[in-house]
Amino acid sequence: MKLNACQVEAAKLNEKFYQLTDVRGLYLEISASGQNTGAINGDGKKL
Helix, strand or coil: CCCCCHHHHHHHHHHHHHHHHCCCHHHHHHCCCCCCHHCCCCCCCCC
């Protein structure tokens, strides 16, 4: 499976966010917010 540039960047961001917010548990919300796919966009967002 090939990743396009957007997906690669999103994966890198996900990794950074995961590391930054690991202690607070926010990575669950970030990964559920549809950063990698628009399909679940809105799920888990509390903005």
